[in-house]
Amino acid sequence: MLRSVRIVGSGLIGTSIALGLRPHSITSQMIDIDSARAHLAQDLVGRAHQGPSDLVIFALPSHALGSVIEAxxxxxxxxxxxxxxxxxxxxxxxxxxxSLPLEQxxxxxxxxxxxxxxxxxxxADLFATRTWVMAPGSKTSQEAIAVVRQVIQTLGAHCVVMKADEHDRAVAAISHLPQILSSLLAATLNDTPMDWLELSGSGLRDTTRIAASDPxxxxxxIYSNRENLRGLLDSMQHSVNELRENLDDPAQIAELIKAGGEGRARIPGKHGGAAREYTYLPIVIDDKPGQLAAIFNECAAIGVNIEDLSIEHSPGQLSALxxxxxxxxxxxxxxxxxxxxxxxxxPVLK
Amino acid sequence: MLRSVRIVGSGLIGTSIALGLRPHSITSQMIDIDSARAHLAQDLVGRAHQGPSDLVIFALPSHALGSVIEAxxxxxxxxxxxxxxxxxxxxxxxxxxxSLPLEQxxxxxxxxxxxxxxxxxxxADLFATRTWVMAPGSKTSQEAIAVVRQVIQTLGAHCVVMKADEHDRAVAAISHLPQILSSLLAATLNDTPMDWLELSGSGLRDTTRIAASDPxxxxxxIYSNRENLRGLLDSMQHSVNELRENLDDPAQIAELIKAGGEGRARIPGKHGGAAREYTYLPIVIDDKPGQLAAIFNECAAIGVNIEDLSIEHSPGQLSALxxxxxxxxxxxxxxxxxxxxxxxxxPVLK
Structure with a gap:
């Protein structure tokens, strides 16, 4: 039975864990290299217990881990x-x-x-409805796995078990490579004249959204996962070069676009199922308060569930699609x- | 005064132009290499005039242009x-x-x-609120420019004048390169195990959305704009390689992410102005009809204008953020x- 947690690192993640555990009568000791930060966090999450903790959570940057493990x-x-x-x-x-045994x-x-x-x-609900990967090693004890699973579930997250090296390869492919390409693409816009950028549509905005992430x-x-990223970047260089060499051949270009569409279709949709086939309904509205509400009311009135939506604004216009x-x-x-x-x-679009 | 248009190519664009001109007492002759298509389009847009047309619009793939110009x-x-x-x-x-004079x-x-x-x-309103680039040449007559501007404005679009070669360089940078990178990234997902893809978030979905485009x-x-794309792809190869060579240096990686953020910030926001600084308000809702409507009602009731929104669904959960x-x-x-x-x-996010 988990009752007390020590959280080393009082940033967003550590403090959110403590906030989420508090309603379940689990107390947290908030620790940080910056004592003012630890103090603020402790104030937010309530009084700490005295003495030992059932669980210690390292919620600090991985490269700083070495300096705290032994103590x-x-x-x-x-x-x-x-x-x-x-x-x-x-x-x-x-x-x-x-010195920390891998069992623990x-x-x-x-x-x-x-x-x-x-x-x-x-x-408190930062992790509610989110996926939380657990990567126990071959030596990890069943007790340790049970305690960590309890924390994840208590915080409302969905626990997925995966080997550590597989996790790192997975996030390299589905998260770190997209981040790099989005950043590289967005970086090219520093040299793009503003009146060219005025022509840009939702395609450019979507592909560069995550380029705004914290450097x-x-x-x-990216540095921590560099061994997995090296191979993916090699492949990407190869793909860019292959396309470049085939620019004179529309059939080859079409193959590439087609392969991209097939890859895109493999991304699961909501609720972890296979990607759903949605139907898209375009509506032009005046861009003023109440328009979206009115549409959503009509949907609710006849029991229609909106799975997702996008809003596009046109330059120089006061209407929106x-x-x-x-x-x-x-x-x-x-x-x-x-x-x-x-x-x-x-008319609806398929 | 424009009264009659001949539209060569009876697809989406050509037919939409004719539909949009019709309420303004401008008639259209619909032409297509496939006479059934032309017939369908003509039925949709109303009776054609007889004899010559004030304006001829080539609304067919550019590579097919050569076969129709002379006739x-x-x-x-x-x-x-x-x-x-x-x-x-x-x-x-x-x-x-x-033989067609450039003046015309x-x-x-x-x-x-x-x-x-x-x-x-x-x-009829496919072009309403959209940008429409006009690229007259040095020999184009003022009369031709006036007629084309009238068509664009009649269709409700926003006319932007740009030189043809500049247009092509602009769309290579802001549209074609993003399309290629999105497709190349999405194509890598064909080799990605499904349980890795289950971990993917909105970042991957956003960066690969346009990969679903028509091959x-x-x-x-891409083939038509290959001369401009060659240089951009060379630069992208160089950037990918530069990052790959700097994977051991977190400071260099941070520079890249930072440059991406700066480029991203240059993309204009809605209504053609500079990108706005929005504040983001996260709300967790049950994923069922009526929830969005209720929120939008409350916004409308107190006069709050929603500039944009995103919906994220979590795997295996019935709530949404x-x-x-x-x-x-x-x-x-x-x-x-x-x-x-x-x-x-x-709490709101900045």
Missing amino acids: EFLLNPNSIFMDVGSVKYEPLQQIAHS FVATHPMAGREIGGAQAAR GLWSQI ITLSLSSSDALLISDHLLSIGWNVH | EFLLNPNSIFMDVGSVKYEPLQQIAHS FVATHPMAGREIGGAQAAR GLWSQI ITLSLSSSDALLISDHLLSIGWNVH
């Missing part, structure tokens, strides 16, 4: 330990070279998604209904 | 001519090598954004209001 192990020699870093190779190396350690990675910093941004955080993540993603039956229902009451609904 | 010029030797292709180099080459021709490109095909998908259409666009983009004052207003009536609103 933390001395303080809680019988505790379970876990980390929450984005890459698993580096923490496992550091643990392996420390579980590497984990909460896919919390957003990069906002500091205890003041923490929230300090991401340089550490919204596109609802719906099941095909819902799309027909709401399209007919909105048309009948005078909305500017366009 | 069309013979038929309407005194008309104005325009095209609507995504790349301007190829049509201009073909016109230059034809204007190259244009409507940024209509969505790729859906066929006359049956056409709509036939895009291979022609929506993030509203708002002005900072609106974010405070609606956050306080929603909290006071019991919504699961999180």
Whole structure:
């Protein structure tokens, strides 16, 4: 039964964990190299217990782990330990070279998604509905696995077990490579004249959205996972070169675009299922308060569920195009209904 | 005064132009290499005029232009001519090598954004609120420019004048390169195990969205603009290689991510202004009909304008995280209001 946690690192993740555990009568000791930060976090999460903790959570950058392991192990020699870093190779190396027995350690990675910093941004449900990867090693004890699983589930996250090296290869492919390409693409825009950028549409905006991510955080993540990224970057260079060499051959170019469409279709949709086939319903609205609300009301009134939507604004105009993603039956229902009451609904797109 | 148009190519673009001109008492002759397609389009857009046309619009793939120019010029030797292709180099080459005098021709490109095909998908307001680039040459007559400008404005689009070669360099940078990188990235997912893809978040989905675009259409666009893309692909190869060589240096990686963020910040926001600083308000909702409507109602009730929003669904869960983009004052207003009536609103993010 987990009752007390020591959290080493009082930033967004550590403080959010403590906030999320508090309603379950689990107390947290907040620790930080910056005592003011630790103090703020402790104030936010309530009074700490005295003495040893059942679980110690390393919620600090992985490269700083080496400087705290020994002291933390001395303080809680019988505790379970876990980390929450984005890459698993580096923490496992550091643990392996420390006195902390591998039996007592579980590497984990909460896919919390957003990069906002500091205890003041923490929230009790940061992990609710998120995936949280647990990567126990071959020596990790069943007790340690059970305790860590309890923490993950208590925080409302969805626990996925994966080997550490597989986790690192997975996030290299699905998260770190997209980040790098988005950043490289966005970096080219520094040399693009503003009146060219005025022509840009949602394609450019979507492909470069994550380029706005935090450089300090991401340089550490990419650095930590560099061994896996090297191969992916080699492949990408090869692909760019292959396309470049085939620019005179429309059939080869079409093959590339087709392969991209097939890869895209493999990304799972909501709720972890296979990607759904949505029907898209475009509606032109005035860009003023109340327009979206009115449409959503009509959907709710006839029981239509909006799976997703996008809003596109046109340069120099005060109207906007919204596109609802719906099941095909819902799309027909709401399209007919909105048309009948005078909305500017366009034919559905498959 | 423009009264009659001949549209060569009865697909989405051509038919939408005719539909949009019809309410302004401008009639269209619909032409297509496939007479059934032309017939369908003509039925949709109303009766054609007899005899010559004031304006001839080439609304067919640019590589097919060569096969129709001479016949069309013979038929309407005194008309104005325009095209609507995504790349301007190829049509201009073909016109230059034809009997059609450059005085009578204007190259244009409507940024209509969505790729859906066929006359049956056409709509009168396809171009409403969109940007439409006009690229007159040095020999183009003032009369031709005036007629084409009238068509663009009649269709509700926003006319931007740009030189043809500059247009092609612009769309290579802001549209074709993003398409290629999105497709190359998405193509790597064909080799990615499904349980890795289950971990993917909105970053991967956003960067690969346009990879679902039509291969036939895009291979022609990329092929037509290959001279401009060669240099951009060389630069991209150089950038990928530079990052790969600097993977052991976190400071160099941080520089790249930072440059990407700066480039991203240069993309104009809505209404053609500089990118706005939005405040982001995260709200966790049950993923069922009526939840979004209820939130949008509350926004409308207190006059808060939602600039944009995203919806994230978590695997295996029935709740969703929506993030509203708002002005900072609106974010405070609606956050306080929603909290006071019991919504699961999180602290705003800058």
